[in-house]
Amino acid sequence: MLRILNIFLIITSLLIYGSIFIPPTLFWPAGILSYGIPVLMLCLLMNIAFQLILRHRIPFLSLGLLLFGVFVMPEIFQWNSVVTDQERKSFEVLSYNSRLMREYKAEEAKGWVYSQEMINFIVEDTSAIKCLQEYYSDGRWKALNVSQKLKQKGYEPYVLNYHQFAENDEFARGMAIFSKFPILKRGKIDIGESSINQAIFADVLLSPKDTIRVYNLHLHSMGINPELEWQKASEAYPILLSKLKSGIQKRVNQTHPILVHIAQSPYPVLVCGDFNDPPFTYNYQQFRKNLHNAFEQKGRGFGFSVNSPMFFLRIDNQFYSDAFELNNFKTLREVPYSDHFPIKSTFRLSAP
Known part of the structure; x- marks a missing residue:
């Protein structure tokens, strides 16, 4: 036996x-x-x-x-010590799936309700660079005009609407990078047709001699609704397997052009976003081959980033190239407004 x-x-x-x-x-x-x-x-x-x-x-x-x-x-799992900022100039980077600014778990009870607490957090957070997935702003309503609020705080925007929405200055629904540093170039990577999955980048001028490239990604969803109740367990497994299979393959196909684009970057790179893959997967390992993961280097505990019954997942990440020094990394579990927790790092460029 x-x-x-x-x-x-x-x-x-x-x-x-x-x-x-x-x-x-x-x-x-x-x-x-x-x-x-x-x-x-x-x-x-x-x-x-x-x-x-x-x-x-x-x-x-x-x-x-x-x-x-x-x-x-x-x-x-990590147990890194917390390091205070050094005298050399550093900057903070926030990554957050903001769920279109909608109040989490409010749809069934009240319909779509926009979270003023989430909007206030995004606007008041002091990070110099903010990468937002599932971003929303509506210039027709002062309370929902997130883009204008951030501009008033000194941020320069790059917002890319989802494919089904036309580009305009008043309404935004898609992906966003906001920077207190000048943005020299904006662009997107073709990762296939999708209603919400996109990859964008911005070349950011930190100083007259230092330019970096910031990527913001939102890869295909895992396709699992943990709050959905199936009447028969026998029907659930085929549905679950089908969704897992489809999601895994789509994320691999989306990742390939992103990695090619990163490899061709003329500048040091920061890669932020909702990867929708846990760390022990093939896709995660592909990013990890040539980049460092902020949680692995400076995180503490398990770093779970999902605020739902599937709380045991870390699918939001920040990767960075060798040219950066990482000072701190945090998963902001005290910010419960979305179905994701924000993640935040402090970087500085290494001395030449």
Whole structure:
């Protein structure tokens, strides 16, 4: 029996650990298998505890498999110390899926209700650069004219409306980058036709000699509604698998042109956004190959960024290139207005 269990653990571990290196476009189940890494590591920990407490023996196989998987732990859990700002000039970067400024969980009870608290947070936050996904502003109403409020605070905007909405100065519904530094160039990356998924960038002049490129991404949704109730469990699994498969493959296809664009950037890059992929997935690893992740370097705890029943996910990220030094990273869990928590980092360019 023990031999069968050991064989099962070995095969399962190799399949799940190896899945993060397999493109889901080649073998789509690999994208789903990678979601099992936290569960596998928890099972291995429980088996180790069981063997130690009840059988008084060291389960070397489970211990070895757990240690083999520790290479993904920096992406899941961190305990970095907090560092205060140095004298050299630094700047803060905010990334936030603002849910079209709508009050979270209000639709069913009251219909669409815009959150004045969320708008106030976005306007009053002191970050020099703000990357907003699912951005909304309406110049017809003073309370909803977020773009004007930010301009009055000294921010220069780059707003790209969703495909189905025409560009105009009064109404905005899409992606946005706001900067207190001058924006030299604005652009978007073609990641395929989608109603809400986009990738934009802005070249920002930090100083007469220093220009950086800031990306703001919103990749395809995971397609799971945790609050949806299915009447029959047998109907739920095919729907869930279909949504997971479709979402994984679409995000891989969206990521490729973004990575190509990043590789061709003439400037150091900051990549912010709602990636809709947890850290132990193939897509996340592709960004991680040539960029650093702010949570991994300076985060604390698990850094969960989803404010919903699926609270155990960290899908909002800030990546950065070698030219930057990261001072701090925070997940602002005290800001509960959206179904995502904002994330915020303090950067400065490395000395030449």
